[in-house]
Amino acid sequence: MNFYSRKWVRPEDLNANGTLFGGSLLRWIDEEAAIYAIVQLGNHRVVTKFISEVNFEASARQGDLIEMGLVATRFGRTSLTMRAEVRNMITRKTILTIERMVFVNLGEDGAPAPHGYSTITYERDRMPTIQPATE
Numbered sequence: 001m002n003f004y005s006r007k008w009v010r011p012e013d014l015n016a017n018g019t020l021f022g023g024s025l026l027r028w029i030d031e032e033a034a035i036y037a038i039v040q041l042g043n044h045r046v047v048t049k050f051i052s053e054v055n056f057e058a059s060a061r062q063g064d065l066i067e068m069g070l071v072a073t074r075f076g077r078t079s080l081t082m083r084a085e086v087r088n089m090i091t092r093k094t095i096l097t098i099e100r101m102v103f104v105n106l107g108e109d110g111a112p113a114p115h116g117y118s119t120i121t122y123e124r125d126r127m128p129t130i131q132p133a134t135e
C-alpha cells in the first residue's frame with residue numbers, strides 16, 4: 001500500500017469529544033480514493049459505488065499529522081476495488097481501515113463503461129489529458 005495525502009488535524013475537524021470527526025476523515029478518504037481511481041482508470045468520470053465497514057481503530061487529536069493509504073485490490077469490468085488505511089504519520093498507529101471501496105468508471109452518458117485495465121499503475125501514464133467538462 002502506498003500512502004498519499006497528509007492532513008494536519010485542525011480545530012474545525014474535531015468532534016464534541018475533542019478528537020478527529022469521523023465525517024471529516026470519510027470525506028478526505030473518499031476524495032483520495034476518487035483521485036486514485038482517476039489515475040488508475042484514466043477517466044475523470046468515476047463515482048463511489050460502495051464502501052464496506054469502516055473501522056475507526058484509534059482516534060486522532062488536534063495537531064496530529066495523518067496520512068492516507070490506498071491500494072487497488074480488484075480491477076473489475078467497469079469497477080475498481082480498493083483497500084484503505086489512514087494512520088498517524090509519526091507513530092504509524094492505524095486510525096481507520098476500510099476493506100473495500102468500490103468505484104465505477106462511467107462513460108459520457110453516465111452509465112458504467114468498461115475501463116480495460118487489470119493491473120495497478122505506479123506512474124501517471126493513464127492520466128486523462130483533457131480537463132473534465134464543467135457543464
Ligand SMILES: CC(C)(COP(=O)(O)OP(=O)(O)OC[C@H]1O[C@@H](n2cnc3c(N)ncnc32)[C@H](O)[C@@H]1OP(=O)(O)O)[C@@H](O)C(=O)NCCC(=O)NCCS
Pocket residue numbers: 047048049050075076077078079080102104110111112
Ligand atoms: C454507479 C452506478 C452508475 C452503477 O450503476 P449499476 O446499475 O449498479 O451498474 P452495474 O450493475 O452495471 O454495476 C457496475 C459495477 O459496479 C459493481 N457493483 C454494483 N453494485 C455493487 C455493490 N453493491 N457493491 C460492490 N460493487 C457493486 C458491479 O459489480 C459492476 O462492476 P464490474 O463491471 O466491475 O463487474 C449507479 O449505482 C449510481 O449512479 N450510483 C450513484 C453513484 C454516486 O453518485 N456516488 C457518489 C456518492 S452519492
